[in-house]
Amino acid sequence: MDYFKIVLFFFFFTGILISRSTAGRPVYMNVRTEMESKEAGKELPALAPDVEPEKHHHSSDKSVAGGGVIIGGLVTVTFAAVYCYIRVTPITLYTRMQNTGVGPDCFTLPHVLKACGGAAVFEFGRAVHGHIFRRGFEADVFVQNGLVAAYAKCGRIRYARVVFEKLGDRTIVSWTSIISAYTQNGQPIEALRIFKKMRSNDLHPDWITLVCVISAYADIDDLGQGKSSHSCVIKMGLESEPDLQIALITLYAKCGHVMTAKSLFDETETSNVIMWNTMISGFAKNGCCIEAIRVFQRMLSKNLKPDSVTVCSTILACAQLGSLKEARKMGDYIDKSEYKADVFVSSALIDMYAKCGIVELARKVFDQTKTKDIVVWSSMIVGYGLHGKAHEAINLFSLMKQAGMGPNDVTFIGLLTACNHAGLVEEGWRIFNSMKDYNIEPRHQHYACVVDLLGRAGCLDRAYEFIKKMPIKPGVSIWGALLSACRIYRRVALGEYSAQQLLSLDPYNTGHYVQLSNLYASVRMWSGVARVRVLMKEKGLTKDMGCSMIEVNGKIHVFRMGDKSHPRSNEIFKEHKRLDARLKEAGLVADTESALHDLSYEDKEESICNHSERLAIVYGLLSTPFGTTLRVSLVDLKFPAKWLKVNKVFSYSKVAEKKSKASMFADTAAINSFV
C-alpha cells in the first residue's frame, strides 16, 4: 500500500508536468486507446517521463484549447491514478524492457511469468514463451517451472504438461508445479498419479509439494490417504508450518471431520488470517454455521483484521443458517466496512439476504453494487427464483442483457427454477430452448429443471419423451424429478419405471424409497408400500427424521416431528388442532398427503414429517403479531439429537433443501393470510 501511495504521489507531479506541457489535453484518450488496443503497454505515459518523454505526445497531436493547468492537472492525476492501478504490472515493465532493447535473463523471466499467471493472460504468456525460446532459455529449470505455473494459472493444462515433459532436469519445484497445475484445474487424480511417479523416481516432496498433495486428497475426499500425508508431515517435522496446517484443516473439514479440523486450529493460536478463513469456511461448509460465526466474532475480539475472504465465508454461514438476525448483523457490519465494494462480498450478500427470506434487501445490495459481474447478476436471478418471483427474475434477465452481460449456465438454472416455482411451463420451455442462442450447452441440471417443470405441470408424457430425446444419460435428479411428478399425479407405471432407474443409480438414498412408497400409498396399493418397506429393510435404511427451525425474536426454535419438548408445547398442539380443523372446513386439505391420512404405518411417518414444519409455523403464529412473515427452514439432522436443544440457539444445523424453503415461504404466507 505504501508503495502504491508513493507511486500516486509521483503521478501527481508528473501529472502536473504533463498538463503543463499539453495544456489540458485529454489524457484519458491515451488510456482508452491503450486499453482498447491489446498491445500490452507499447506506450507507458507518465511512468518515467525522464526516460522517454516523447512517447506521450505522439498519439494525440490535437491539443484541446483551454482547460487550464489546474483542471488539466486534476484530470491527469485522476486518470493517471486509474492508469497506474490498471497498468503498472511486471508485464508492462517487461514490455517496456523489450522495447528498450534490454533482454530479459533467467532472473527476470520467472517474475514475468508469475505475473502472467496472476492476470491469467494466456496470449501474453505465449509471447513470453516465444521470447524464452528465441533467447535460448529452454534449458533453464527456473524459467521452465515458471512457464508450467503460468500456463496452469491460465487454465491451459496441456501447455503446462508439454513444457513439463520436455524438461530434462526436473527439480522438486518442477514436479510440484505440474502437480499443482492439475489440482488447480480440477484434476486431482492426475495430480496424485504424477505425485506417485515422482516418488517412484525417488524424489522426496518438500513442504509445498505436500500442500498440493494434501489439497488433492481433500478434493477427492480421501481422508485415509490424507491422514497418511498428515503423518508424513509430522515425520518430516513440518507440523508447525502454517501453510501445511491450513492444508490439513481444509482436508479434515472437507471430509466432514470438522472437530479434528477445529482441534488442529485451536492448537495453533495463530494470527494468520488465511488460517482463520479456512476454519470459518470449514465450519460453514459443514453446516456448523453458528460455530463459523463465532470464530468470526472471536477474530474480531482478538483485533485481527478480517479480509474479504473472511467476510465472504461468514456471510455464507449466515446464509445457510437462515437466521435473519445474524444476516442483518452481518449486513450492517459489511455496510460499515471497506468490503462492500467487493464483488465477491456483494454476491455473497445478495445470496444471503435471498436465502434468509428478504429478497428486497438482496435487491438493494444488488442495486448498490457498482460493477456487477455475472455471478452478481446470477445470484440475484437465483434469489428471485428461490422466492418464486419468476417475473422479476425474467425482467432482471432482460436488464442483464441490456447491460451487455452474457448469461452463464447458472443464470439459466436460476431462470428455470424460477419458472418451476411459479408454474410458468411455456416460459420455462422457451428459456430452456433459448440457451443455444447464447452458446450454452444445457447440463444435467438444466434437463432436470425442465423435467421438473413439465412434471409439476402434469405433462408427464411430455416429460418422459423429453428424457428419451436428451443427448445425455439421465441421472438421479432427472429420474427423481419424474418420480416426484408421478407421485403428485398418481402415475404408478411411469413412477415405478422411474424408481427402478433411480434405485439402480442411487440405491442407498432413503428419499427415493419414500417417494415410491408415497406413490403407492396415494393409490392405496398397500402391497407396493409393503414391498418398498422390505427393500429398505434389506438395505438397512431407516427414514431419517425431518426437523424444522423457526426464528422468533432472534431466537431459533427447533421442532422435531411430534415434538413435545417445547415449553409451549401444549398450546402449540391445541392451536395446531384448531387450525387443522379450520383448514379442513375451508377445504384446504393438504393435497397428496390427504390420501395417506386415514391408514397405515407409513402414512403416520409421512404426516409426522410434515408435522415438524407445521409445529414451527404454529409456534410462529402464536408468538408473533398478525401479519408477520414467518420464515421456516428445514433442518437436516445428520448430527446426534443431543446437540439439538429446543428453544435455544443450537450449533450444528444444516439447511437441507433450499427449494422446499421457497415453497414454505409461500405456504406460510397462505396460512398467515387465512388465519
Place this chain on the structure above:
DNA sequence: CTACCTGTGG
C-alpha cells in the same frame, strides 16, 4: 520458480 482460504447452480 512451486502452495493454502472467498461469491451464483446441485
